[in-house]
Amino acid sequence: MIKAVLIDVDNTILDFNKCAYLAMHSVAKDFSITLPKDIENIFHTVNDELWKKIEQGQLTRDELHQIRWEIIFKKCNINADGKKFEKEFINFVWHTAVPVDNAIEILNYLSSKYPVFVASNASAKQQRARLKSVNMYNYFNDIFLSEEIGAEKPSKEFFSYCINKIGFKNNEIVMIGDSLSADISGASEIGINTIWYNHNGVKEPLNAIYNYKIDSLLELKNIL
């Protein structure tokens, strides 16, 4: 029986893609840079690759901030200072939060039935501020952030820390998240139940392992 819910933030309850889109266009305007039409795809490809490296312990968050827009500008043949751009970009993102459709309704529902906990790899200060800015903060019994734990999702260390703090058994906890690599694989390896939210409508990989898959957060009401 499920007794507690762990939930990811970016692209699960807050729409990081929308924030990133608003941020890159706003900063590009300030920098008088014309971004190519497919900039969103380029950004997400580069960003996803860098975050996978962080999940695997091959890159630090600081290093990501040093190289992310440098790589993107190189790919786009744009001659601009990627580090300066990143600074303004991240400043915008850190102060912007757009809830995913029905996220507040579903947090209301889940928190009326279970204790709910955040499990996020994003920067701690940023994530707390963003959750507060959209009045989501109070839905959570606790907030587990990799930066404060000292281990990233999907590591065993991260999920073990969460399990100890929550105080229930692995199989009494469910992890909800959009990332098969960060949220779902790590949680399922340690025996936590998993619900994969396919926020980006990606094609399902053959080796995907999860207990449930949803395309909309409202479907959680049928499962939990």
Ligand SMILES: [Mg+2]
């Ligand atoms: Mg996510």
